[in-house]
Amino acid sequence: MTMSATHAAERAGPMRGLLPVWVGAGIYAVFVLAGNHLLIDPDTMWQITIGQWIVDHGTVPHTDAYSFTMRGQPWISTQWLAQVAYAAAYAAAGWTGPVVLASACIATTFALFTRFLAKRLNESTTLVFIATALALTVPHLLARPHVLALPVMTAWVGGLVQAADRRAAPSFWLLPLIALWANLHGGFVLGLALVAPIAADAVWNADARMRKPLALRWAAFAAASLAASCLTPYGWNSLLASRKILALGEALPLIMEWRPADFSAVGPLEICLLLGLALALYRGITLPPLRIVLLLGLLHIALSQMRSLEIFALLVPLFLAAPLAKQIGAAEDAKATISPPHGALIAGLAVTLLAGTMACASMIRFEPHMRGSPVAAVAELKKLNFSRVFNDYDFGGYLIASGVAPFIDGRTELYGEKFFVAHNSASGLMKPENLFRLLDDYRIEATLMRTQSAATKLLDHIDGWQKIYADELATIHIRKPGAAHTAEPAVDPSAY
Structure with a gap:
């Protein structure tokens, strides 16, 4: 019986390692097939217009050149790289380009999300988190700059959390991610803000004799992260740009996506919160103090601004994975390695997705709503x-x-x-x-x-x-x- 169980684990391990691949491929296929959903926001059109302007002029904007009321006033685009990417995709393949680009980034986001969770949690728990994240994020998954930044956000925060789980400092190889994020979307400021509480969690749970050197390594990483985030055409002004958003005051609640969550009708967020509360009460789940702080902080942001739901949905499970693994079921010990035959499977899957994309592009007319x-x-x-x-x-x-x-x-x-x-x-x-x-x-x-x-x-x-x-x-x-x-x-x- 022991040998049988061992062989079963060996058979399950490699296939289990492919879960992120299956999730990513499936989500990519779904979003390409429903590609026109990605184009329902008219903002996509002006993002492409600005991206094309950047390409044509070989520089990024520093003043407004579009409105007549603010023409010539200081303005920078903290999303310039995403705008250029969408413009290039549109120039290459029409509206199929932005659809494929956004779908690929969404698929990569969920593949990374799955990979992180599957290392700690069993498959059923991982799949529940994936379904929950999809339900909460779908309304805001559009061909806009923030979607291109989502895989970077997931990889960045996942790397920080992995380091905290090991009671170690993060690798400096993560720094290119924050630099890339800073050029894709202004949300990189959140990535910087999360370094401190995650560092505090790592130091809090470390051995007493290791706390001081660990805190110093995290401090060095934080300083390097701040410097890396300034590697944009605007330098440190990209950081300062976030102040203008926060200073909008009474204007923010007047914009649909910046409004607080509305519970006048039952929606995905309310259902997820109630089910999560029920599970915690039923199973007696407990969390370390600083993970509770992170959870409540992200929940506050999600309740305050509907546009932050994808942040809540994708990041909270990363913080919960390690504590939950000890209480509701951890991943199997077998290594999730991909053997050469599975490498061939991945190559075949990539070819199939490429062929399917070309077929969809020939049959479906992608165009803005x-x-x-x-x-x-x-x-x-x-x-x-x-x-x-x-x-x-x-x-x-x-x-x-x-x-x-x-x-x-x-x-x-x-x-x-x-x-x-x-x-x-x-x-x-x-x-x-x-x-x-x-x-x-x-x-x-x-x-x-x-x-x-x-x-x-x-x-x-x-x-x-x-x-x-x-x-x-x-x-x-x-x-x-x-x-x-x-x-x-x-x-x-x-x-x-």
């Missing part, structure tokens, strides 16, 4: 050659991609809290006087707003403005030539 973009309205607007257009916030990205200078767009850190809040209160008529002040102060020639917005309905009845185009999504008003537009315009009764 234009239902939320004012395509027809912008085409009409461009005929008028206006240069000062007051637009809805959600239309800004499409205007950039269409070559029209917006009043405002998704680069909220460029516009700042005061400007953004004033625009929001104007378009929503929370403060109607703001609408007329902005129209007057910026000498607006035309407006491009959602047809159902309060501002659009008001302009329908205001003297000095004429509706020249409307569809179910967007409406264009132009200033009437020679009309006396005042801060408190009279209502035109004939318009009712």
Whole structure:
């Protein structure tokens, strides 16, 4: 019986080592097949536009060159490398390029995620975490820069946690990851911020005589990480850029993805939290103090900002894996090695995925989801050659991609809290006087707003403005030539 069990472990080990490969391949296939889901966010278009500008000019932007309200003002793109990657993918294969690039990064993220967990947890527990992470991240898995940074984030934090689990300092070979992350997305600041609590966890659990030298090695790694994160075209300004986001204050809750979690209806986050709480109560699971701090900190971020759900879903299991392995089932001791036949299997799988990708590209028409973009309205607007257009916030990205200078767009850190809040209160008529002040102060020639917005309905009845185009999504008003537009315009009764 002992020999039988040994042989079973030997047979299971190599196949078990392939779990990350199967997970990555499966997720890649799913996201390529559902590729148009990755293109539903109009931000993808302006990200590609900026990436192409960087390629054409051979430099990164330092000032705004897209809006007419902030043109020439200081602005840097902390996502420049991701934008260039998307632009290159688009130039090479049309919209298939960004779909394949984003799908490959998502697949790599989950393969790394699986590899880390499978070293510590049994397969069933690993698969539960994978399913949970997918459920929480899918809504925000789009062809945008943060997706290209996800595998780097997973590898970086996984490397830190592995070092902490060994009561050791992380390898300096991790430093290229933080440098790469700093060029892909501004979220690298979180990666830097996590070094200190993970280091504290490692030092706390180390032998007393090893704590001081271990703390010094972690401190050296932290300093090197900070230096490596400045290896961008912007230097240390990439770090400072995060302050502009944090300084947006009242503007953040007005942006959909920055809003706090909403529990008015049952959703994946609530289900996952309740099931996790139930499991902890049922099995009596305990965690080391600093892992509890990390868990609660990431939970707070996820509850505060919906856009942080993928961070919570992908990082929390990394912190929980080692403590849970001691309580609910660890991985088998057999090494998860891949023998040469399995290497051939991986090569065959890669060829199959490549062939499948080409087949999908020939059968599926990948294109951005234009239902939320004012395509027809912008085409009409461009005929008028206006240069000062007051637009809805959600239309800004499409205007950039269409070559029209917006009043405002998704680069909220460029516009700042005061400007953004004033625009929001104007378009929503929370403060109607703001609408007329902005129209007057910026000498607006035309407006491009959602047809159902309060501002659009008001302009329908205001003297000095004429509706020249409307569809179910967007409406264009132009200033009437020679009309006396005042801060408190009279209502035109004939318009009712």
